[in-house]
Amino acid sequence: MEKYTPQREFADRRLKVSGARTYFYVNEAQCEKNMETFINCIDAVSDATYGTGFAAIKMTALGRPQLLMQLSETIARTRQYFHKVTGTCGGAVISSDISSDVFKARFKQEAIGPVDNEAVQKWLDNMTYDKKGLIHLFSWSGLIDTNMLLQDVFRVPNLVTGKMEPLISTLTKEEEEMFKNMMRRLHTIFQYAQERDVRVMVDAEQTYFQPAISRLTMELMKKYNTEKAIVFNTYQCYLKNTYNDLVLDLEQCYRQKFFFGCKLVRGAYMEQERLRAEALGYEDPINPSFDATSEMYHRCLLEALQKIKKNKEDGCPTKIAIMVASHNEDTVRFTIRNMKQFGVQPEDRLICFGQLLGMCDHISLPLGQSGYSVYKYVPYGPVNEVLPYLSRRATENSSLMSKLQKERSMLWKELIRRLRTGKFVYRPEGKYVPIGAQIVKE
Numbered sequence: 001m002e003k004y005t006p007q008r009e010f011a012d013r014r015l016k017v018s019g020a021r022t023y024f025y026v027n028e029a030q031c032e033k034n035m036e037t038f039i040n041c042i043d044a045v046s047d048a049t050y051g052t053g054f055a056a057i058k059m060t061a062l063g064r065p066q067l068l069m070q071l072s073e074t075i076a077r078t079r080q081y082f083h084k085v086t087g088t089c090g091g092a093v094i095s096s097d098i099s100s101d102v103f104k105a106r107f108k109q110e111a112i113g114p115v116d117n118e119a120v121q122k123w124l125d126n127m128t129y130d131k132k133g134l135i136h137l138f139s140w141s142g143l144i145d146t147n148m149l150l151q152d153v154f155r156v157p158n159l160v161t162g163k164m165e166p167l168i169s170t171l172t173k174e175e176e177e178m179f180k181n182m183m184r185r186l187h188t189i190f191q192y193a194q195e196r197d198v199r200v201m202v203d204a205e206q207t208y209f210q211p212a213i214s215r216l217t218m219e220l221m222k223k224y225n226t227e228k229a230i231v232f233n234t235y236q237c238y239l240k241n242t243y244n245d246l247v248l249d250l251e252q253c254y255r256q257k258f259f260f261g262c263k264l265v266r267g268a269y270m271e272q273e274r275l276r277a278e279a280l281g282y283e284d285p286i287n288p289s290f291d292a293t294s295e296m297y298h299r300c301l302l303e304a305l306q307k308i309k310k311n312k313e314d315g316c317p318t319k320i321a322i323m324v325a326s327h328n329e330d331t332v333r334f335t336i337r338n339m340k341q342f343g344v345q346p347e348d349r350l351i352c353f354g355q356l357l358g359m360c361d362h363i364s365l366p367l368g369q370s371g372y373s374v375y376k377y378v379p380y381g382p383v384n385e386v387l388p389y390l391s392r393r394a395t396e397n398s399s400l401m402s403k404l405q406k407e408r409s410m411l412w413k414e415l416i417r418r419l420r421t422g423k424f425v426y427r428p429e430g431k432y433v434p435i436g437a438q439i440v441k442e
């Protein structure tokens with residue numbers, strides 16, 4: 001077994017990760033190149049599928065990952081601050097019954113008099129509210145849409161002195177510039193995706209980046225998902241907190257009236273996450289067992305289906321699109337059973353399935369033949385980079401290997417059957433209409 005030390009953590013983020021590509025920060029020029037590659041990918045999807053396909057991006061390829069880690073820590077500190085002031089837990093942060101009065105009352109109680117303090121009053125005024133209550137403590141849209149500095153956005157009143165102070169650790173001018181660059185690259189990608197009408201999934205990565213990735217993706221959704229779901233966030237159901245995060249994000253979409261694009265996965269970094277938690281001495285963020293992960297996956301899916309049903313019953317437009325990205329047959333069966341139960345038809349195009357190219361065709365093909373939308377995830381790149389990636393997957397991922405064995409034995413059986421019957425060409429007999437078949441090239 002490879003020896004894990006916290007010091008190696010950033011030196012090799014691939015440690016014990018076989019199912020995901022890892023980008024290492026080289027310099028800003030490399031991030032620009034990565035952005036161009038993602039743009040080319042959007043072009044390829046648009047040309048090949050007339051807008052029905054998906055492209056996928058990784059945020060760590062588009063800027064300095066260290067910044068995503070700092071932002072994730074700041075989100076954790078925001079939650080702690082929110083809890084300290086209001087006595088309730090918040091996401092990052094949505095609450096239906098908290099108003100600025102709660103903060104004012106607490107500040108008064110602390111006798112710090114910040115309500116009279118101009119800077120604090122401005123801070124209170126800048127919180128994001130709707131009729132139901134607080135949505136965010138900070139102006140996230142200010143962060144991603146304007147030239148505000150991270151250091152200026154993440155400031156809160158100190159509960160003892162009443163003075164505004166930053167929640168984020170000190171950043172240099174260069175780091176602030178790098179963050180702006182990352183935001184600019186993300187906007188370039190999503191503006192282009194919107195123009196070409198291509199949906200883009202933002203991959204989920206390690207827990208020390210993920211809060212920032214997820215939060216920024218939600219803000220991008222708010223901006224680009226006004227007419228349809230262009231931006232998709234990824235939810236890793238092996239994480240203990242995922243169900244709560246998904247509920248809050250669904251609530252935000254509903255309250256701020258934008259489309260919720262969601263890719264549901266179990267998660268690809270389990271071993272590394274557990275090793276890191278053990279090495280650094282914090283609670284393991286992963287569910288205790290495979291069954292607990294599956295239960296959370298199914299609970300997240302049911303939550304989305306319930307929201308879809310409620311929207312339909314209320315006569316509201318259903319602004320939810322889900323990709324069930326899994327090779328697990330039980331999860332695929334569970335999804336189909338519950339789609340029927342909740343009255344969601346394949347042709348509604350609200351739920352689709354995703355599997356890796358070359359994996360589980362015995363699941364993808366029947367799904368497609370029955371009229372469900374199915375996507376094959378295609379790893380691409382220079383041969384010298386893709387082959388080692390694929391071979392790592394093949395040798396390290398035992399659960400996928402057992403699925404491949406099953407598929408191989410099914411292919412043999414089918415080959416023998418065709419040889420015996422003399423019918424070599426397979427023509428499906430069902431009267432299905434493939435999703436997207438109605439799209440004709442002009």
Ligand SMILES: Cc1cc2nc3c(=O)[nH]c(=O)nc-3n(C[C@H](O)[C@H](O)[C@H](O)COP(=O)(O)OP(=O)(O)OC[C@H]3O[C@@H](n4cnc5c(N)ncnc54)[C@H](O)[C@@H]3O)c2cc1C
Binds near residue numbers: 268287289290325355
């Ligand atoms: C289209 C597509 C997109 C993907 N995008 C992402 C992404 O953005 N981010 C990402 O992290 N992954 C992503 N994945 C990978 C995915 O998270 C899984 O690693 C992989 O698909 C295996 O899960 P499964 O449901 O297919 O199969 P299964 O074999 O049923 O599940 C295996 C998974 O279950 C979980 N698990 C296994 N044992 C335990 C245990 N003891 N305790 C708790 N959990 C356990 C782990 O997550 C493991 O990977 C993607 C997969 C696909 C197909």
